[in-house]
Amino acid sequence: MTDLIVKAAVKEQLADQNISSDFYDALDSEVADLLADATRRSDANDRKTVQPRDL
Template sequence: MVKVAVRERIEGLAVADDFYDSLDEAVGELLSDAARRAEANGRKTVQARDL
């Protein structure tokens, strides 16, 4: 994730350094789950509905 984009989305709040590591992990899990769902449905394209 781009730190600038994160800061823009949560405007007005400070962001702890360890937040980004946790965010990267959560996004990675989300992407892996979406990829598994697409494959389980016989698709090679991950779509919004896989989230």
């Protein structure tokens, strides 16, 4: 699987929190699922462009 998230950006956003090493894999998986769902929705609406409403 391709890394969809940038660890440095996540660390910056959660600067006051400790982050477990497996959090990044879980977050990456959630993002992949979100993108797959958005793609299915745009396809179901006969569009090639994924739009915010597909989220």
